[in-house]
Amino acid sequence: MLYIDPSTCVDCGACVSACPVGAIVPGHRLSDEAARFADVNAGHYPGVEQSDTRFPVRTEWRLPMAPIVKPVALRGQAPDELRIAIVGSGPSAMYAADELLKHRQVKVTVYERLREPFGLARFGVAPDHESTRTVTNLFNEVARHPNIQILLNTEIGRDITLEELRSTHHAVLWAGGAPTDRPLQIPGVDLDGVQSATSVVGWYNGHPDFAYAAPVLSTERAVVIGNGNVALDVARIFTADTDRLASTTIDPTALAALRGSQIREVVVVARRGPEHAAFTLPELIGLADGGARVWVDPAELDGVDVAGITDPTIAAKVELLREISQRPRPAEPFIRLAFGQTPVKVLGSEHASGVEFVKTGTEEKSVIEAGLVLTAIGYRGRPVPGLPFDDDKGTVAHVAGRVVNDGEPIPGLYVTGWIKRGPSGFIGTNKTDSGETVANLLADAEAGALPRPGGAPVSV
Numbered sequence: 001m002l003y004i005d006p007s008t009c010v011d012c013g014a015c016v017s018a019c020p021v022g023a024i025v026p027g028h029r030l031s032d033e034a035a036r037f038a039d040v041n042a043g044h045y046p047g048v049e050q051s052d053t054r055f056p057v058r059t060e061w062r063l064p065m066a067p068i069v070k071p072v073a074l075r076g077q078a079p080d081e082l083r084i085a086i087v088g089s090g091p092s093a094m095y096a097a098d099e100l101l102k103h104r105q106v107k108v109t110v111y112e113r114l115r116e117p118f119g120l121a122r123f124g125v126a127p128d129h130e131s132t133r134t135v136t137n138l139f140n141e142v143a144r145h146p147n148i149q150i151l152l153n154t155e156i157g158r159d160i161t162l163e164e165l166r167s168t169h170h171a172v173l174w175a176g177g178a179p180t181d182r183p184l185q186i187p188g189v190d191l192d193g194v195q196s197a198t199s200v201v202g203w204y205n206g207h208p209d210f211a212y213a214a215p216v217l218s219t220e221r222a223v224v225i226g227n228g229n230v231a232l233d234v235a236r237i238f239t240a241d242t243d244r245l246a247s248t249t250i251d252p253t254a255l256a257a258l259r260g261s262q263i264r265e266v267v268v269v270a271r272r273g274p275e276h277a278a279f280t281l282p283e284l285i286g287l288a289d290g291g292a293r294v295w296v297d298p299a300e301l302d303g304v305d306v307a308g309i310t311d312p313t314i315a316a317k318v319e320l321l322r323e324i325s326q327r328p329r330p331a332e333p334f335i336r337l338a339f340g341q342t343p344v345k346v347l348g349s350e351h352a353s354g355v356e357f358v359k360t361g362t363e364e365k366s367v368i369e370a371g372l373v374l375t376a377i378g379y380r381g382r383p384v385p386g387l388p389f390d391d392d393k394g395t396v397a398h399v400a401g402r403v404v405n406d407g408e409p410i411p412g413l414y415v416t417g418w419i420k421r422g423p424s425g426f427i428g429t430n431k432t433d434s435g436e437t438v439a440n441l442l443a444d445a446e447a448g449a450l451p452r453p454g455g456a457p458v459s460v
């Protein structure tokens with residue numbers, strides 16, 4: 001029996017896939033042979049009503065317990081068969097499908113433009129983050145449910161129109177992600193040797209859109225502009241032991257190129273100081289203690305007063321940066337974290353030769369020479385044809401997952417994931433996000449507020 005601390009758990013479901021013997025199963029996916037285990041489990045907690053599918057407190061221990069949910073039927077005016085189309089098969093789509101499939105009447109069809117499912121869980125997460133990637137085991141479990149089909153290599157807007165989907169399903173749930181980089185707008189970004197960190201991520205993960213995006217590795221130094229988790233991922237892969245990478249899911253062509261890499265130093269440069277670093281504390285801990293060669297010049301922390309930082313997570317980040325700065329400079333190739341530098345232009349005639357910076361808030365110039373410049377300043381959603389777009393936020397316009405036009409919900413249209421809330425949070429965040437959207441979709445189904453579809457679902 002597991003006790004899962006509910007104040008820490010984000011209910012992402014990763015433990016289900018991580019269990020080596022498959023012993024953790026959500027109640028609603030127990031097979032008929034195993035169905036009695038839900039009752040056995042309920043009987044284990046005296047004082048809790050059998051009809052209650054949630055077990056909030058084990059009376060003797062006074063500990064909150066994880067909920068066990070059995071399949072339930074939709075009520076009210078929900079149709080006997082509720083057909084839902086989900087566009088995209090990334091984490092938000094698969095968590096939404098899992099939530100929907102708790103209801104017997106629901107039939108889900110997932111449409112995915114790529115030949116492989118699971119979005120950034122497959123094509124974004126770094127190949128050496130093996131434990132994070134095991135979340136795809138959970139999504140495979142969801143995909144095995146008898147009421148879901150996943151149509152790969154099918155792009156909505158190219159192979160099937162949104163209108164066709166709407167006319168053949170009670171609801172369409174858009175979960176297409178936010179795949180576009182925020183562009184860095186400084187002179188020189190068009191030079192050879194400048195590219196987005198996203199394209200490099202796609203390249204080393206074997207994403208078909210980025211097969212062309214092999215970076216220049218015949219240079220001694222690379223500069224990454226921006227210091228979010230993606231910047232650290234790329235820097236770590238560029239400086240990793242290639243024999244260690246060989247045991248991961250890294251694309252073989254990328255691995256071969258990295259084996260011949262001349263890069264000795266990757267400088268990850270941020271505009272603001274260490275106390276504003278965009279990378280998360282776990283990512284920095286993983287880097288500092290996970291065998292990566294990382295270094296911070298002690299001068300970067302001059303004037304940063306940890307005692308004056310009230311947020312404990314930020315204070316812990318700065319403490320760890322200080323600890324790293326006191327370590328000996330590592331052997332090459334290594335990562336250097338630099339702060340407080342605003343990029344002004346990429347230098348070079350045809351090919352990038354370096355980046356000119358000014359110390360943020362001053363006019364003090366400096367140059368870092370580099371033959372490869374990667375931009376990693378965040379993501380942004382692209383407008384989806386046929387769906388109202390909120391240009392300020394870079395997301396589909398919605399209220400709690402219901403797509404809206406001028407504030408009014410459009411019946412049968414929903415949104416979830418990065419294209420709903422913007423590119424933030426980690427994989428588990430999409431579970432909560434999709435939970436909200438699905439709850440509203442099902443409430444609309446029970447209220448009889450979904451359009452009635454015409455013919456059978458289309459496939460190509």
Ligand SMILES: Cc1cc2nc3c(=O)[nH]c(=O)nc-3n(C[C@H](O)[C@H](O)[C@H](O)COP(=O)(O)OP(=O)(O)OC[C@H]3O[C@@H](n4cnc5c(N)ncnc54)[C@H](O)[C@@H]3O)c2cc1C
Pocket residue numbers: 087088089090091092093111112113114117118119120121124125126129132154155156157175176177178179201230233416417418419424425426427428430
């Ligand atoms: C480089 C990178 C590394 C990351 N690493 C981590 C990590 O280590 N840990 C972590 O917790 N989080 C990580 N994240 C964040 C995590 O990947 C996201 O939170 C999550 O993938 C967002 O899910 P999504 O379903 O909204 O979008 P996506 O994962 O982008 O999925 C969208 C899917 O929709 C498909 N699609 C788009 N348009 C269409 C269309 N018209 N028709 C059909 N299909 C379509 C796409 O092909 C894609 O498969 C990382 C993100 C990035 C960018």
